[in-house]
Amino acid sequence: MIRLVDVHKSFRRNPVLRGLNLTIPTGRTTVIIGGSGSGKSVLLKHIIGLLQPDSGEIWIDEEELTRIREKDLYRVRKRFGMLFQEGALFDSMSVGHNVAFPILEHRRLPFTDVQKLVAEKLELVGLPGIEDKLPSELSGGMRKRVALARAIALDPDILLFDEPTTGLDPIMTAAIDHLIINTQQRFQMTCVVISHDIQSVFRIAHHIAMLYEGRIVEEGVPEVFRQSRNEIVRNFLSPLCQ
Amino acid sequence: MIQRLFYYVGNAVMGFIRELGGILIMLFQAARLTFTPPFRLRNLIKQMEFVGVKSLFIVVLTGLFSGMVLALQSYHGFRKFGGETLMGGIVALSMAREMGPVMTGLMINARAGSAIAAELGTMRVTEQIDALEIMAINPIHYLVVPRIWSGILMVPLLTAVNILVGIIGGYFVGVILLGINPGVYMDKMINMLELADLVQGMVKSVVFGLILTLVGCYKGYNTYGGAEGVGRATTEAVVISSVSILIGTYVLTSLLF
Numbered sequence: 001m002i003r004l005v006d007v008h009k010s011f012r013r014n015p016v017l018r019g020l021n022l023t024i025p026t027g028r029t030t031v032i033i034g035g036s037g038s039g040k041s042v043l044l045k046h047i048i049g050l051l052q053p054d055s056g057e058i059w060i061d062e063e064e065l066t067r068i069r070e071k072d073l074y075r076v077r078k079r080f081g082m083l084f085q086e087g088a089l090f091d092s093m094s095v096g097h098n099v100a101f102p103i104l105e106h107r108r109l110p111f112t113d114v115q116k117l118v119a120e121k122l123e124l125v126g127l128p129g130i131e132d133k134l135p136s137e138l139s140g141g142m143r144k145r146v147a148l149a150r151a152i153a154l155d156p157d158i159l160l161f162d163e164p165t166t167g168l169d170p171i172m173t174a175a176i177d178h179l180i181i182n183t184q185q186r187f188q189m190t191c192v193v194i195s196h197d198i199q200s201v202f203r204i205a206h207h208i209a210m211l212y213e214g215r216i217v218e219e220g221v222p223e224v225f226r227q228s229r230n231e232i233v234r235n236f237l238s239p240l241c242q
Numbered sequence: 243m244i245q246r247l248f249y250y251v252g253n254a255v256m257g258f259i260r261e262l263g264g265i266l267i268m269l270f271q272a273a274r275l276t277f278t279p280p281f282r283l284r285n286l287i288k289q290m291e292f293v294g295v296k297s298l299f300i301v302v303l304t305g306l307f308s309g310m311v312l313a314l315q316s317y318h319g320f321r322k323f324g325g326e327t328l329m330g331g332i333v334a335l336s337m338a339r340e341m342g343p344v345m346t347g348l349m350i351n352a353r354a355g356s357a358i359a360a361e362l363g364t365m366r367v368t369e370q371i372d373a374l375e376i377m378a379i380n381p382i383h384y385l386v387v388p389r390i391w392s393g394i395l396m397v398p399l400l401t402a403v404n405i406l407v408g409i410i411g412g413y414f415v416g417v418i419l420l421g422i423n424p425g426v427y428m429d430k431m432i433n434m435l436e437l438a439d440l441v442q443g444m445v446k447s448v449v450f451g452l453i454l455t456l457v458g459c460y461k462g463y464n465t466y467g468g469a470e471g472v473g474r475a476t477t478e479a480v481v482i483s484s485v486s487i488l489i490g491t492y493v494l495t496s497l498l499f
Contacts, residue, residue: 048376077378088369102377105280 001026002047002158002190007056009042016042017053018214024207029184029191031201033236034211040194041085043211044160047192048080049073060158078106081151082160087143089135095122095146096131102153121149125179141172145179152183159183161193165200177203198237202226210236265460268382272390272456275383286388293354293389293455294396298403304349305404308341309333309411317420326420330427331434333412338439340491342405347450347487350397351480355454358389359479362462363472371463386459390452397451398444405443442498449490454483 002024009017016039024030024047034040045051046058049065058065060076068076089098099118103109109117122128125145135143144164151159161180165173177200184191184204195201201208202222209219210233218225218233225233312333320326362385365371374381409431416422461479465471 074378082376084369088373090370105379
């Protein structure tokens with residue numbers, strides 16, 4: 001279970017998170033929604049320890065991220081995978097090398113086994129046989145799928161998605177959504193998704209939390225959100241209600 | 243008015259201290275991580291090839307013309323009092339102690355230092371450095387350590403090549419074009435040039451190699467603000483390293499002699 005307790009974070013005196021409390025259940029897909037600039041990505045970076053809060057606690061099961069040593073933080077991070085908004089693939093490496101990279105760094109496996117694993121992960125995201133291509137030769141949707149293959153290369157317990165469908169057409173958006181659902185179901189991972197694509201949110205979420213002005217203003221199962229009387233939530237979901 | 247002046251001066255001083263502190267912290271982290279496994283030898287060799295082998299042509303070219311112009315200038319100067327035979331020694335001394343390390347440092351800074359800042363800057367703004375962190379790989383260990391060591395190891399080697407080519411260039415101008423007796427030219431050179439001069443040049447080149455890669459890494463690693471930020475980081479890296487090399491050569495000369 002991931003738990004954020006009274007988390008505050010400011011950048012140059014601009015408060016972004018203002019006493020945020022959130023519990024993310026294990027083995028479920030939690031989607032964090034909120035407008036642009038509401039601090040969703042900042043929240044995600046706190047969960048994985050890329051940013052340190054000014055105050056507050058971040059718990060990953062029994063470990064509190066703000067108090068552990070750098071060495072232990074890296075150990076905790078091995079439990080995570082993350083899909084970045086633009087994929088964040090290493091442009092100097094081929095697709096195969098990108099997917100193989102975390103495996104080569106953390107596991108001592110024979111080269112043929114690594115190749116097999118890479119082929120398996122690429123197959124899983126629906127892109128078999130593109131190991132030799134360079135990231136620059138791929139479309140936006142393909143880059144995200146390769147990034148997902150890399151994120152699941154080490155079979156993580158927790159998978160983070162930073163706006164996975166931003167900039168994609170509706171067909172590719174649906175394809176990525178199904179990929180998230182399938183991956184979560186197959187490996188029973190804890191998935192945390194940042195999104196402001198409402199249709200996508202209701203397709204993939206088991207649990208939704210809404211971030212507004214640095215706090216969680218509503219959380220619960222999708223049905224709770226659909227029937228919410230919270231003005232902020234209703235305004236955010238209004239395109240869907242119409 | 244005075245308040246504003248204090249504000250600007252104070253801001254500039256604080257900015258300088260902040261940057262210097264950041265660079266030193268990165269240096270200490272890189273030094274500590276150098277001896278921490280895993281040792282990525284392939285990464286180091288790749289960077290050595292980039293900083294060293296791929297800079298060879300430009301270093302040879304600048305070395306050749308530095309030596310030639312030194313010979314030409316010193317010939318015209320020394321001829322006024324009949325001392326043109328000293329040319330060989332003057333060219334060799336200047337190349338070994340000053341021109342070789344400084345020219346090599348500046349050229350590698352322009353080619354490799356800027357490229358390091360641009361590459362790391364692009365990796366930062368496209369979240370590739372964050373991706374490394376999330377894969378539980380320390381980016382300083384993976385990206386900065388091999389680049390700094392490639393500078394420390396390759397810049398002295400390239401400086402040695404630059405000095406040698408500069409001396410050959412000087413010989414060509416002095417002996418072949420200006421007709422100085424080759425025996426006299428070589429004799430003056432051997433008599434004037436000492437091992438200490440070469441050591442001084444090598445010490446300087448090690449420091450310059452460290453400066454240009456460290457500053458390039460620091461500026462690239464701390465880039466913000468998209469494509470514009472990458473451009474800014476690259477420019478700042480080249481300017482800071484170049485100025486540091488020029489100030490550094492004076493400081494090192496004062497300390498070493």
